[in-house]
Amino acid sequence: MFSVQPAAAVTNIIPSPPSINAKGYILMDYESGEIIASKNADDRLAPASLTKMMTAYVIGQEINSGRMSFDDTVTISRNAWSRNFPDSSKMFIEPGDQISVANLSRGIMVQSGNDASVAMAEHIAGSEGTFVALMNSWADKLGMINTEFTNAHGLDSTNIGTSPHDMAILSRSLIRDTPKMYSIYNEKSFTWNGITQNNRNQLLWDRSLNVDGIKTGYTSNAGYSLVTSATQDDMRLISVVMGTASQRARIQESRKLLTYGFRFFETDTLLEAHAPVSQQTVWQGAESELTATVEENIAITLPRNQLKNVKAEFEYQAPLKAPIARGDVIGQATWRLGDQILREVPLVAAETIERGGFFKRLLDSIKLFFSNLLGSLF
Structure with a gap:
């Protein structure tokens, strides 16, 4: 993994x-x-x-x-x-x-x-x-x-x-x-x-x-x-x-x-399995947010006094559109020590998000269009 x-x-x-x-x-x-x-x-x-x-x-x-x-x-x-x-x-x-x-x-x-x-x-x-x-x-x-x-x-x-x-x-x-x-x-x-x-x-x-x-x-x-x-x-x-x-x-x-x-x-647990990592926006879904998590404990062992220098990066797929099933990969977590990658693990959906109703999908499509348009301009 x-x-x-x-x-x-x-x-x-x-x-x-x-x-x-x-x-x-x-x-x-x-x-x-x-x-x-x-x-x-x-x-x-x-x-x-x-x-x-x-x-x-x-x-x-x-x-x-x-x-x-x-x-x-x-x-x-x-x-x-x-x-x-x-x-x-x-x-x-x-x-x-x-x-x-x-x-x-x-x-x-x-x-x-x-x-x-x-x-x-x-x-x-x-x-x-x-x-x-x-x-x-x-x-x-x-x-x-x-x-x-x-x-x-x-x-x-x-x-x-x-x-x-x-x-x-x-x-x-x-x-x-x-x-x-x-x-x-x-x-x-x-x-x-x-x-x-x-x-x-x-x-x-x-x-x-x-x-x-x-x-x-x-x-x-x-x-x-x-x-x-x-x-x-x-x-x-x-x-x-x-x-x-x-x-x-x-x-x-x-x-x-x-x-x-x-x-x-020394060893440190970076993330515990199924613990919430962040909330992410979901478009065109019955719910507007989902929880990102990891599927197993993520721990790291390093020489003493090095753990404090470890940096975490979280990247997410965008835009996230329903339907999304529990366990689907929605991003990646990376931990680095200087230029060295120590861990790379998938971030997954903690719950299932079904597609929203017709008007919810229509409204989100309009919002997403203007969001992308503004993003391209600026």
Whole structure:
């Protein structure tokens, strides 16, 4: 809908991003979606348990649709038996167990349970394979162009892969589209079957950052990965670090990225979706004015102390003549920093304006004729 300029390209008064020891990484602002720092962000890498973020997203969307609730009960099959996952993370569920969706979600999101992931996949889609097709459909819809899932949990398999950029896209979607599901990522521990497991995201305990999610991942092929979201004042950042050498390294590298972003950048919402921007004259309509608006939140991320220098320009089509349907493009909003265009977005009609009656159209035609005539003279 609009073009995004890399935030670091706007000014050279900030230091370069820190050196990050990982196969690939990205630092993205949640509100604007702008990339603050990245390396190999579109390289396809093994996702490991980052896969469970999509499993959680699908669960959240099923709850959003009303087809399922957190209180629903799931019967555990032999396919989801924890014994099927030796030497890997699990919730320790057994065949025949009756477990709520809420608790299985915690088994997936807090304990990183491979068994819980299979249980929810079967409950939602009948089989894990069908659920994987659903995961990939959502990935396509979200624009995750470098992602393919082959199971619900992320253990290494042929063709499974994702990228740091795609994981950042999924993170924004989790936070925006499924907030009740996302809130579970903030829980520091969960007990099931008499076994208490701590959330593997150690940054939840970090006092230097306000971290409220998201997910760790590890296999021997993937290395140690971590997707993190943290807030400071009105700003939320998402970091994705994939393929580090150790648990400690994924924490350190994520902390470095988030600290850099919060220290040197800031984000402002320029316009909120559907908020009135201006009133515009409409000719030959049942109403003489309509409201101009934008269809989504427009935010911008810039180096600190640069937002005050941003200038906005609003241009409208003229003359505006009825009929005009809600959502029709009637102009353009542009934000500049010096000579650089930061954003260009369509301005649209907030309501529908039907054609006016015969005499209203006739009167407006006369007015418009003389208005154009005077404009040409002066």
